[in-house]
Amino acid sequence: MDIKRLLESLTREEKIALVSGSDQWHTAPIPRLGIPAIMMADGPHGLRKQESAGDNLGIGQSVPATCFPPAATCANSWDRELLAAMGRAIGAEARHSGVSIVLGPGVNIKRSPLCGRNFEYFSEDPYLAGQLAAAWIKGLQSQGVGACIKHFAANSQEKWRMVNDSLVDERALREIYLAAFEYAVKEAQPWTVMGAYNKVNGTYACENKRLLDTILRGEWGFQGAVISDWGAVNDPTLSVKAGLDLEMPSSHGISAAKIRQDLSTGRLNERTLNKSVGRVLELVAKARAKAAAEKPDCDYTAHHALAGRIAAESAVLLKNTGGVLPLRTEQRIAVLGEFAKKPRYQGAGSSLVNPTRLDTVLAVLDQAEVEYQFAPGYSVETDELDEGLLAEACRAAQEADVAVVFAGLTPQYESEGYDRQHLDLPPNHKALIERVAAVNPNVVVVLSAGAPVTMPWLGQVAAVLHTYLGGQAGAQAAVDLLFGKVNPCGKLAETYPVRLEDHPVHEFF
Numbered sequence: 001m002d003i004k005r006l007l008e009s010l011t012r013e014e015k016i017a018l019v020s021g022s023d024q025w026h027t028a029p030i031p032r033l034g035i036p037a038i039m040m041a042d043g044p045h046g047l048r049k050q051e052s053a054g055d056n057l058g059i060g061q062s063v064p065a066t067c068f069p070p071a072a073t074c075a076n077s078w079d080r081e082l083l084a085a086m087g088r089a090i091g092a093e094a095r096h097s098g099v100s101i102v103l104g105p106g107v108n109i110k111r112s113p114l115c116g117r118n119f120e121y122f123s124e125d126p127y128l129a130g131q132l133a134a135a136w137i138k139g140l141q142s143q144g145v146g147a148c149i150k151h152f153a154a155n156s157q158e159k160w161r162m163v164n165d166s167l168v169d170e171r172a173l174r175e176i177y178l179a180a181f182e183y184a185v186k187e188a189q190p191w192t193v194m195g196a197y198n199k200v201n202g203t204y205a206c207e208n209k210r211l212l213d214t215i216l217r218g219e220w221g222f223q224g225a226v227i228s229d230w231g232a233v234n235d236p237t238l239s240v241k242a243g244l245d246l247e248m249p250s251s252h253g254i255s256a257a258k259i260r261q262d263l264s265t266g267r268l269n270e271r272t273l274n275k276s277v278g279r280v281l282e283l284v285a286k287a288r289a290k291a292a293a294e295k296p297d298c299d300y301t302a303h304h305a306l307a308g309r310i311a312a313e314s315a316v317l318l319k320n321t322g323g324v325l326p327l328r329t330e331q332r333i334a335v336l337g338e339f340a341k342k343p344r345y346q347g348a349g350s351s352l353v354n355p356t357r358l359d360t361v362l363a364v365l366d367q368a369e370v371e372y373q374f375a376p377g378y379s380v381e382t383d384e385l386d387e388g389l390l391a392e393a394c395r396a397a398q399e400a401d402v403a404v405v406f407a408g409l410t411p412q413y414e415s416e417g418y419d420r421q422h423l424d425l426p427p428n429h430k431a432l433i434e435r436v437a438a439v440n441p442n443v444v445v446v447l448s449a450g451a452p453v454t455m456p457w458l459g460q461v462a463a464v465l466h467t468y469l470g471g472q473a474g475a476q477a478a479v480d481l482l483f484g485k486v487n488p489c490g491k492l493a494e495t496y497p498v499r500l501e502d503h504p505v506h507e508f509f
Contacts, residue, residue, distance in 0.1 A: 001035075001285035003278055009033055012263065012270070015277045016256045019240060024230075024249045025050065027284060038287040040148070040227075040248070044104020044120070044136070045070040045086075045346065045471065046353035047093045065093050066303040066472065067346055067353035069311050071106060071132075072450045073468035075122040075493035076314040080135040086310060087139025087147075089303045094145040096298035100287035101146040101192060103350075105133045107180040110451075110494055111156035112509040116419040119347035119450025119469055123493040126176055130183030137188035144290030146191025146283070149184055151229055153177055153211055155196035157509065159419045162231075165199040173200075182220055191224045191283060195244055197232045204239075206232050212243035225279040230350075237262040245276040246283075300356050308359075308473030315481050317488035318464040324442050325463050326484025327402060329370055334396040335361065336436060337406035337429070337446075338376040344408055344448040345474050349416025359475035361406065368479070373400065377436075378428035380410050385428050390435050397440040404482065405433050405461075408448035419509075423454045423500050433457045446478055452496045466492075 010018070014030050022028040022037060029037040042048035047065035068074070068086050077083075094102050106117070110124040122129040137147040154166035154177045168177055184190065193216060195206035205211060206228045216222045225245040233239050233247045236255035247255055262268040317325070327333060340361040346353060365372055377393035379386060397403040407429040413420060424430065437443045437460035444463040447453070448470070458464065465488060467478050480486040497503045 001281060001288070003281050003285065006033060006035065006281055007274055007278055010277065015270075015273055016259050018280050019246060019259070019273070019276050020236070020255050021246065021248045021250045027246065027280065035281070035284060036288060038100040038284050039098060040101040040103060041094065041097075041099045042104075042350045043090060043102040044106055045351060046355075047090060047097060047099065047102065048351065048353055049097050049099055062352075062354045063097060064354050064356045065097075066090075066300060066307055067355040068307045069314055069471040069474065070119050070347055070351065070450060070469050071122045072119045072493070073314045073470065074310050075128060075132060076316050076468065076490035077310065078128065078491060078493070079313060080131060082310055082313060083132045083135040084139035085306060087136040087141075088143055089306055091140040091143025091145040092296045092298045093303070094140075095143055095291075095295050098291075099145065100291065101148055102140060103148045103150065103194065105136045105147070106150050107133045107184060108151055108155050109177055109180070112505045113423060113452040113494070113497070113503060114420045114500075114509055115156055115451075116158040116414055117347070117349065117416050119414050120351055120416075122180075124495060125493065126179035127183070128493055129180035130187075133180060133184040134187040137184060137190050141188070141191065143296050144293060146224075146287065147188075148192040148194050148227060149181060149190045150194035151196035152181055152193050152216070153196060153205060154200050155198050155205070157419055158417055161197045163199075164197075165202060167201055178215070185216070185220045185222050189223060191286065192227050193222065193224065195226055195228050195232055197229050204232075204234050206244050207235060207238040207242045209242040217243065225283045237268045240268060240276050241272055245279045304357060304473050307471045308477045311467065311470040311474040311477035312480055312486045314468060314490045315470075315477065315488050316466045316468075316490040316492055318466050319458065319461070320463045322442075322462055324402060324444060325465070325482065327404070327444075327482050329483070331401040332399065333370070333372040334393075334400035334403040334440075335365070335372045335374045335406070336377045336393045336396065336403055337432060338378055338380045339406035339408060339448055340374065341376065342380055343470070343475055344410065345470050345472060347414050347416075347450050347469060348411050351416070355472035358472050361475045361478060364476050364479045377405070377432040378426070383410075383426040383428055385431050390432060393432060394435050394439050397436045397443075400440065402442040402444060403436050403440045404444045404446060405436055406446045406448065407433055409450065409453065414450050420451070423452060423497070425453050430457065434460065437461050444482070446482070452494065454499060
């Protein structure tokens with residue numbers, strides 16, 4: 001594509017169309033000039049491609065794709081090569097599905113353990129987040145698919161994210177909140193960067209010229225396009241002037257009318273508009289060139305195995321006293337907790353992946369012909385205690401040599417769009433652990449959660465294996481870890497306070 005010639009050939013209306021999406025997921029095509037639309041889809045721990053108009057909240061169904069462990073999980077691996085392999089696999093699936101840009105990775109800093117989207121971010125540490133993000137981006141883009149690193153910048157809470165103003169002094173901004181972005185941009189050159197919803201020091205991120213132009217392009221040498229988070233544009237003219245290139249999704253003519261008016265009054269000049277249009281054209285040209293090349297292999301069976309390896313490498317053994325782990329098949333084993341049957345394996349919101357298959361602990365144990373007694377102990381549909389379920393679980397624990405309790409945060413606790421109110425487990429999960437520990441000294445707790453939780457029962461149990469959110473193959477990984485087929489070598493990528501009041505931001509978040 002001859003960008004200069006195209007800019008000269010485009011009408012003003014066509015230019016206005018190109019800086020806004022044509023629908024939920026596509027850029028605007030210009031058929032008369034041979035400019036195609038390109039498709040984007042959510043990530044970052046798996047492809048969320050929606051065939052229809054779709055949505056950006058994870059409500060609608062998407063095509064099946066490998067659900068890898070989310071960022072909070074795989075950060076515990078501290079393994080660049082593993083993240084690069086994950087990126088390559090997601091890139092192959094995206095190319096196979098006709099997707100040009102995957103919206104990920106998320107590198108926002110975990111300012112508070114209460115942020116409802118922390119499962120989608122790597123760490124509270126910018127060096128770790130930047131290193132892993134760069135590896136993921138390189139892996140993805142090696143398959144001819146562009147990454148969209150997000151959410152730029154200082155977007156560390158979900159509640160009020162559309163209007164929140166992140167007030168950050170210069171040193172904290174540079175050393176904490178921008179550092180992961182800086183490293184990943186300089187090292188991996190993602191095709192796109194996503195502007196955040198929030199304000200940064202009084203100016204919306206998508207209108208912040210200092211962020212998008214002075215720092216991102218001027219200081220860091222970013223060569224790609226800047227895309228808005230879905231619905232993050234407040235004033236499209238101010239966004240274009242600040243260096244935002246593409247508003248997503250379509251505003252159904254609202255932004256076009258505003259830009260058209262501002263071009264006529266001189267509030268926006270066509271030369272500035274041309275800069276954004278040119279960068280969109282460069283993005284489309286790059287995507288089209290890659291799409292025309294030979295497509296990489298897409299082996300979903302191999303990707304499932306990779307997802308399991310990432311889950312196993314990322315699990316963290318928090319406690320193991322008396323040699324209770326690894327388990328032995330000749331032991332009488334009680335498997336307790338509904339998560340063993342209905343696993344919690346990913347977060348909720350725009351990164352919700354429709355898995356190609358889903359392992360469960362009970363199915364894995366059955367396949368391995370391991371004898372066990374199962375009791376659900378709680379319902380995943382409610383937080384309320386069920387005395388009948390608790391009593392059944394305690395009876396199973398009393399008859400067992402070891403009781404393995406699967407517990408953690410249910411889906412309503414962690415999601416895009418809202419934050420957690422506390423760090424505690426659901427009351428029925430906490431009660432199950434405490435009741436079972438009272439009748440069996442050999443209790444192993446397998447935690448499934450995308451963020452820190454309080455553990456007042458820690459002194460009552462023999463072992464704690466934290467699997468975080470294991471993705472679609474996480475159950476196989478958990479069983480392999482419990483029985484010693486795999487060594488639990490993960491290390492926590494974030495701090496676990498004993499109680500919320502121990503965290504330094506608890507008064508301000």
